[in-house]
Amino acid sequence: MAIIFDDKKSINDLLKKPEIHPGSFASLYKRHNAGLTLVCHDMEQEKREQEELAKIYETRSERKKKLLFDNLDLIFRHKDEILETPRYANIDVHYAIKAGGCYIGPISTSKYYHFAGTLVNINLKLGTLLELWENEQFKISCKCGGTAVIHYFSGSPLSGASIAAATCPKCKEIIHNIRNRGFGNYTGLLLTKLYANTEKVAKSITAKWKLAESEYGKKVAERKAPIWYGMGAEFHGDGESCNLETMINELKLKEFDQQQ
Ligand SMILES: [Zn+2]
Numbered sequence: 001m002a003i004i005f006d007d008k009k010s011i012n013d014l015l016k017k018p019e020i021h022p023g024s025f026a027s028l029y030k031r032h033n034a035g036l037t038l039v040c041h042d043m044e045q046e047k048r049e050q051e052e053l054a055k056i057y058e059t060r061s062e063r064k065k066k067l068l069f070d071n072l073d074l075i076f077r078h079k080d081e082i083l084e085t086p087r088y089a090n091i092d093v094h095y096a097i098k099a100g101g102c103y104i105g106p107i108s109t110s111k112y113y114h115f116a117g118t119l120v121n122i123n124l125k126l127g128t129l130l131e132l133w134e135n136e137q138f139k140i141s142c143k144c145g146g147t148a149v150i151h152y153f154s155g156s157p158l159s160g161a162s163i164a165a166a167t168c169p170k171c172k173e174i175i176h177n178i179r180n181r182g183f184g185n186y187t188g189l190l191l192t193k194l195y196a197n198t199e200k201v202a203k204s205i206t207a208k209w210k211l212a213e214s215e216y217g218k219k220v221a222e223r224k225a226p227i228w229y230g231m232g233a234e235f236h237g238d239g240e241s242c243n244l245e246t247m248i249n250e251l252k253l254k255e256f257d258q259q260q
Pocket of ligand 1: 142143144145146147168169170171172173
C-alpha cells in the first residue's frame with residue numbers, strides 16, 4: 001500500500017477526499033508512535049544486501065563468460081565427452097548467450113520459479129548450449145578457417161532483421177555485425193532449447209520424487225521405517241555437480257596426461 005502525498009493540495013483537500021489517501025492520518029500517527037513504518041529498516045537492509053549480491057553475481061558471471069570463451073577450443077575438443085558426462089553437461093552457462101529483440105525484450109537464459117516459497121533456479125546448461133551451437137544458424141566461417149559460434153543476437157520479430165556477434169574457438173576473434181539471418185530462426189532455436197532445458201530439470205525432480213515415494217512405500221510395507229521417518233527422507237538430488245572452473249582444469253589435466 002502506497003501513501004501518496006500531493007503538495008498541490010491542502011491538508012483540507014486530503015481530509016475531504018479520503019479515497020485518494022489510502023491510510024488515514026490517525027492510523028499514520030498511531031503507526032509513527034509505535035515506531036512502525038511501511039518500509040522498515042530491516043526491509044531496506046534486505047534490499048541493499050540483495051543489490052550487493054546481484055553485483056557480485058554479475059562480476060562472477062562476466063569472469064566465467066571470459067573463461068568459457070577463452071577455453072572454447074578446449075571445450076569443443078571435448079564436446080562428445082561433455083555431452084555424455086552429466087556433471088559437465090549440466091554446468092550453468094546462462095551468461096554465454098545474450099539475446100533479445102524489439103517488442104519481446106531480452107530472452108532470459110536464467111529462470112527463477114517459486115514453489116511453496118522455495119526458489120528454484122533453472123539456467124542454460126553447457127550441454128544445451130553445445131547442442132544449440134550445432135545449428136547452422138549459430139555458426140559462421142572465420143577468416144582463419146575455423147568455425148565461429150554466435151553468442152549474441154538481437155533484432156525485430158516484425159521485419160525479421162537481425163544483428164549478431166560470434167567468437168571463433170580457433171583464433172578467439174570476435175566477429176561483429178553478422179546480418180542477413182532471420183531473427184525468428186535465432187529466437188525459435190534458442191527458446192526450443194531453453195524449454196527442453198527446463199523440461200530436463202522438471203523431469204529429473206519428478207523422477208527423484210517418484211523414487212522417494214517408492215522407497216518410502218517399500219520400507220513402510222517391510223515395517224523397517226523408524227518413528228521419525230517420512231517420504232522426504234528418501235528425496236535426493238543428483239549428487240554430482242561440477243562448475244566450469246573444475247571442468248576446464250580436469251580437461252586440461254587430461255590433455256596433459258595424454259601428451260606424456
Ligand atoms: Zn578464427
